[in-house]
Structure formats: structure tokens, C-alpha cells
Amino acid sequence: MKMMKPYVWLQTSDDSIQQVEQEIAMFCPLICQEIIQKGMGSSKNCAICLPQQVSPAMLSLILDYCRFHQVPGRSNKERKSYDEKFVRIDTERLCELTSAADSLQLKPLVDLTSRALARIIEGKTPEEIRDIFHLPDDLTENVEVEEEHVDDRSVDDLLSFINGNDGGKLNILTILIFVFT
């Protein structure tokens, strides 16, 4: 008998049902729990009902992410560069992706997208952030935050610069002696 790769049935927010490689889908803790604890997903009739945050487009993105990271033997550099490209999407999709990944309890992806969102917020004024994310300007009273912005470099910066990594990745003993007059 031909060995079949195990599949799992998933139902997305638009009520459509699709078959996905179980090995990949199991990356999401929520799907994993449904399969192991409740025995769900083995047929179309008992498809796992995904949270409403997970649209088919988001599921497809999430599965791409899981498929890449599931392959053993990839170097950290490869994974990092994949992740960087993966979050190069528009802010709306980034938010949707964060929401979907969070609902599936896929922590590494929540971490990745949250960092990307934090980078978008960093260094912007409240008005700029409101513009990017279309946040309502519903604050009636002004909240005063006692802080002022000045971009001068501090001792902290210098210290972290001095204390930074040495960069040397040699697996041998390196001895450097500089002599100057």
C-alpha cells in the first residue's frame, strides 16, 4: 500500500475547508491541541474550525512560514533572512498576520511581526502613527507626558559600543599583540 502523507482538514473564517499537511499545521499550538486532545481534523466532516482571525490568505502565509522553518538543517542566517523578507508586507497585512498568528498561538511569528510593527512605530510622532494605522483621534483631554527628545549620544551608547560583540567567530586561539610607540 502506498504511504500517504498525513493531512489535516482546516476550516477558515470564510467557512471554506482545505487540506493541509499535518506536519506543517502541527506547528501551530492551537491546531496541535485540536488534533491531539480532541481528535479533530481527520476528515472534511470534522474539520478544525480556526479562529475568525484566520482568513484563507493569512492561513496560506502562516503555512508558508511554518513550511520554511519546519525544514531541519537550515542555518540561523537563512532563517533570519527569510524572516526579514517575510515581514516586508504592508502594515494592514502585518496587523492581520499578527492577529492570526496570535489566535493560533504561534509565538515565534507573533514575535517576528510584533517586532516589525514596533519598528514602524519607533521614531514617529503620535500623529504619524495615527495616520499609518488609521487610529481614531478620540482623546478629549491632552495627556501630558514629561519627556523631551534630544538625540545626543550618551555614556550608555559608548559603553554598549565598547562592550559589543567581538565579531570574531574563530574556532581557534587568536592572539593579537599590537605594539605602538
Place this chain on the structure above:
Amino acid sequence: MIGLKTRTKKKQNTIREKDKRDFLSALPDDVLVYIIHFLNTATAVRTSLLSKRWNNLWKSLTTLSFRRRHFKNRVSYNQFVHHVLSHRDTSIRLHRLDLKACTVTQELLNHITPLLHYVPHLRIYLDYSIPVIFSSPSLTSLTLSCTPGILKLPSSLELPALRTLNLTNVAITAKDGDECAEPFSSCFLLNSLDLLGCSLSKPAKVLSISNPNLSRFTIKRHSEVSYKIVLSTPNLTHLAIRNWLTFHEVSSTCDLALLEEANIEITMRVLL
């Protein structure tokens, strides 16, 4: 023809409507707090100005990072630290505190000291001693820097949970009159130790590092005064020594069989 035009217009309207959607607000509070925890605290707190939803989110932050460079002067820095510590939700335990506490007022210190008893990750810049940080049962990682000559380390650090220690410009001391200083031997879990510009107070001449779990040790120093370093670290995998103007004599009581990487860099001045 007219039908087609209407459809195009309708489509544009839908796109515009979609564009206006506040898609960030669909995220639950804990995810929004998680996003802003990657920001420095000044930026994170400023998100309270975004909208009502964001007004109190920052109060649940478990990571606080107060960087001096984000403030024009010490007064505004202190005011900000005070504002954050007195308004944050104290029912949520702080996980990480990054503080440049060089000139804090006594009032501010009263806010900070209780946190130091339990915060697991602490990064602090000081120009006076806060003894409490050297005897915390839950401190896991400590980065401590100060102006040279200000801070003397106690002869023994009572930090049983400590795994990562990074000290800059502190003076290491031995027990009364002892020649050998052994401040880290009660830190049983210590895995990574960085000593940058740390001196050894007289009369001590030897720094003994006796930690069975230590895997990384770095010492960097720019001084003409040297001291001996004795390693009793059987699990050491990474060793880095960088000296300017001096060379510390380093010896080991065990054979360092697990050592993977050693970088030794010495820069000497030669008078011709």
C-alpha cells in the same frame, strides 16, 4: 459604459473605506503591549497619546528601559522615570529594568529600591552604591556600569539565581585583608561573566573565578596595573582577554577541556 464607470467608482470607494479601517485595534491588548515592549520606554509611554484605547496600555509593560539619551537633561529624565514608576500597574510584576540611575533623587530611589528586590533582569548605570542589588534571590541577569572609582563590589555577591553578569568599571574587593578576591563563587548558576575595566582593590592581588557552570568569560581592561586571574571553570567554552598597556597573568586549576574559542589581544606601548 455608464455601468462600467459606476463599478470602477464603487471599487475605489471600497478601497478607500478599507484604507481607513483601524486594523491595529483588532489586536488584543496583550499583543499591543507586546509590540510596544520592543520600544524604549519613552516611545512606549508616548503611545498613550494615540487614542483612548492606547491611553493605559503602557501601564502593563513588564520591560522598562530608561535611556538617558532620550532626554534633554537629568531633571526631565528623573521626572519621566518617576512618572512611569508611580503610574504603572504595580500588580504586574516587572521583568526587566534598564536604568541609568546616576543622579536620582531620594524620592525616586524609594520607588526603585523595592523593584530591585525582585526584578529578574537588571541593567543599571550608577555613580553610587545601591547595596540591595548584590543580594537578590531572583536576579537572573545583571549589567552594571559606573564611573570608575565609584563603586566597590562586596567581597561576595549573594545572587544565587544569577546567570549573566556584566560589570563595567567596578572595583573588585576581597574579604578583609585577603590577597585573593572571590566575589562570584556564591553565584552557583553563573554562565556568562564579562568584566570590563574592573580593577582589584588593595591588598588583593589575585582574582579567583571559581564557577563550575561558567561557559563564557570576557575580561577587557585598559590600565597599567595588572592582577593575577585564577580560573576554576571546568565548563568554560569561550574565553576572551583584551588588555591595553598591561597583561593579566591567567592560570587555570583545571584543564579547560571544553574550550572552543579563545581570543587574547594585548596592546602594549613601547618607549623607544
